[in-house]
Amino acid sequence: MVSDITIGQYFPGRSLIHRMDPRVKIVLTVAYIVFLFIASNFAGLLCMVALMAVVLFSSGVPFPQYFKSLKAIIAIVIFTGVLNLFYGTGTVLWRWKFMQITDGGVYNAIFISVRIVSLILFSCVLTFTTSPTDLTDALERIMKPLRVLHVHVHEIAMMMTIALRFVPTLLEETDKIMSAQKARGADLESGGMMQRIRALIPILIPLFVSSFRRAYDLAMAMECRCYHGGEGRTKMKQLHLSRLDVWASAGMALFCAAALLCTLFLPASLH
Amino acid sequence: MFVLETKELTYIYGAGTPFEKTAVDHVSIGVERGEFLGVIGHTGSGKSTLIQMLNGLLKPASGTVLLNGGDIWAEPKKIRSVRFQVGMVFQYPEHQLFEETVLKDICFGPRNMGLADTEAEQRARRAARFVGLDDELLGKSPFEISGGEKRRAAIAGVIAMDPDVLVLDEPTAGLDPNGRDTLLQQISDYHKKRGSTVILVSHSMEDIARFADRVLVLNEGKAVMLDRTDRVFARGRELSKMGLRVPQITEILLMLREKGYPVHPVLTVEQAVEQLRPLLRKGGVRRGQ
Amino acid sequence: MDYITADHVTFAYGPGEGEEPYEVLHDVSLGIRKGEFVALVGHNGSGKSTLAKHFNAMLLPSGGKVYVDGLDTMDEDLKLEIRRRVGLVLQNPDNQLVASIVEEDVAFGPENLGVDPPEIRRRVDDALRAVEMYDYRLNAPYKLSGGQKQRVAIAGIIAMQPDCIVLDEPTAMLDPRGRQEVLDTVHRLNREKGITIVLITHYMDEAAGADRVVVMDDGKILTEGSPREVFSQVRLLKDHQLDVPQATELVWRLRGEGFDLPECALDAAECVAALEPLFKS
DSSP states (O other): OGGGOOTTOOOOOOSTTTTSOHHHHHHHHHHHHHHHHHOOSHHHHHHHHHHHHHHHHHTOOOHHHHHHHHHHHHHHHHHHHHHHHTSOOSSEEEEETTEEEEHHHHHHHHHHHHHHHHHHHHHHHHHHHSOHHHHHHHHHHHHGGGGGGTOOHHHHHHHHHHHHHHHHHHHHHHHHHHHHHHHTTOOOSSSOHHHHHHHTHHHHHHHHHHHHHHHHHHHHHHHHTTOOOSTTOOOSSOOOOOHHHHHHHHHHHHHHHHHHHHHHHSOOSOO | OOSEEEEEEEEEETTTSTTOEEEEEEEEEEEOTTOEEEEEEOTTSSHHHHHHHHTTSSOOSEEEEEETTEETTSSGGGHHHHHHHEEEEOSSGGGGOOSSSHHHHHHHHHHHTTOOHHHHHHHHHHHHHHTTOOGGGGGSOTTTSOHHHHHHHHHHHHHTTOOSEEEEESTTTTOOHHHHHHHHHHHHHHHHHHOOEEEEEOSOHHHHHHHOSEEEEEETTEEEEEEEHHHHHHTHHHHHHTTOOOOHHHHHHHHHHHTTOSOOOOSSHHHHHHHHGGGBOOSSOOOOO | OOSEEEEEEEEOOOTTOOSSOOOOEEEEEEEEOTTOEEEEEOOTTSSHHHHHHHTTTSSOOSEEEEEETTEETTOGGGHHHHHHHEEEEOSOSGGGOOSSSHHHHHHHHHHHTTOOHHHHHHHHHHHHHHTTOGGGTTSOGGGSOHHHHHHHHHHHHHTTOOSEEEEESTTTTSOHHHHHHHHHHHHHHHHHHOOEEEEEESOHHHHTTSSEEEEEETTEEEEEEOHHHHHTOHHHHHHTTOOOOHHHHHHHHHHHTTOOOOSOOOSHHHHHHHHGGGBOO
16 A cells, blocks of 8 residues: 555666665765756756756666656646746736736746656656665765764664664554554544544554554664664675766766756757 | 355455465355354465455455345445444554553444443443453553553453454464463353354464364465364364464374374363273383383 | 573562563572573563573673673673673564664674674675575565564574574564474574574473473572473473473373373374373273
């Protein structure tokens, strides 16, 4: 049921993107998003979309999975696009009472839609090709310098790891609790907003209680395995920057540079 | 007429995906009114899926479930009422407790049935007594009482709905031998007193042997045996091929029978003693081993 | 010298302690020899779990002492070393696994010990092979069965290269197949790698496979000895709400009626062998 959500899911594989260092992937994703919004004419945007297409193809994850993620946000994209349609300046193309669609509005709508879709798809490449563990690992290493500012980087990463580990388990447990309460006649479907929220109490309270118990058990198990915080810990998984990472970064830099140049030197018109 | 009957009942997980699995495969069984039916099968044989179709928690892919002769899905909007007649206790039922007091939690089921507070409370108290919960525990928070008491409170919560059929999925999971015996004895007492039908899913063959009138054996989603308990366990060799074992005492007598001794398989140690007493010699030097 | 020594241990939970049942230990003295397979049995509340948690310094005695390989568990500085030598596997398979991938979870212990990464890799692979879960090393824990999860938990302990593993009712939440998997694994580790095993259980058929059985009740040791010695005391066990296998009970009952049978039959095969010579004609 809930396992149909593919945003954030991981698809193991051996593609070029899979084999890249997760830290590099995170940094490049952030960079992509930045340049995506810097590119402000069609040519520039085209560069970024082309980059996204290249990355998508190289990821080795079948297209239907990407489409599934888009399905989830299609409503937002359409809504935002339509909204932007009515906000803009320039030649008026259509008018009805107080609403008008200008060519500027069309321009904005297309831009914002393409940007959102590209952003989602590029982020999906990140989560599809990087295991949650690698992601939290990479984030922990990237954030290490923050320790100087007394940010508990290791503890935060540990919390993220454990949370990720237990999400599917908690989903399963929610299902079980729901079945048990339904078997006692709980009605989770009918009624107005307030009634439905109240009907969730027999689900949420047992879930909370069991989560506390899990935390207690887990803490004990971790201590049994000599956990004592981040000091002195090593990691089995070693991250090494490889030539693949260098080439990928260079390739991306090229596309982004092209986008920037297009934006700066090409006219911001509609062709 | 059977109190519960299934006709070609089928359930398929993940239909249309590469993970498609037929968990329950055209199962047709009839549960006699007032009987104590045991359900056994290896893990993944479809036991949990089957029982969840009996009270409408899961909708079959095909086939029907008849409660007192009527198709439970005839009026899908009224499916909740089926759950008041077919009560179900899941594994580790203590995980469903949530109310402020034990009494209130036991009342949850009756209140969902639309009963008035006084009636609900009456039923709750009666149910609590059935499972051996002291009155003084009823005012406590369900999170304050012991593990064994929690479990009994959860079971009381289902008994309080006074269902015609009580389905229990491994009610003794995780309990020590003493706790197991006490709980099963209470369920058996409830069964006799109330005259309701009880369906017990369990991995413990000894428990099934002690209490069940008939046994349903599931294998790979299919119903392969449905017969009197002693007749089912007498087919020990077939059961072991399905990854199931028989009670140790039955195993002993089966082994003796296979060696040619004039014995027949039994279900309890008492029965074995009764049967063996006239067949064995007393006194003399012990020969062999 | 014993590997683990409990010397006149007394323990009481302070007021308001967690959710655990109020278990108390009264003057318990017990020795576990290196390489032994000891079963610690008793009903819930007998103190067996509480005693087990003293063996890796998860709990400290209120009175008396516990020594692990000569190390005093009360010594704060030795705590990590003691926990490396004596691993503890708990009852709930789910609530012991920390990571989203099996091999990463097994690596958790060695990582905490600051072991070198290549060495961790070696230990993880060896540990997974030892519990026959190597093929699942890249799987997610939530997709595994209960028995498989427990074996991964055991692998996580083995990766720390302990001398002894204490298992607190490891099969209580498992189905028969899972129980068998875990027991086979633990026996194999004891036989092939010489790891000392302390198995806490209330299943008497699990205790039947041990070298030595220690029976606890009411925070004290009731009796101990080989499985045969302990199981033959059927009356004592029954009086203390403990089960014996049906085979043992049958032989005991018939003996009680005057039939000439051995003191104890541990399983079906022994029972049959004991009964055969007595058949008439």
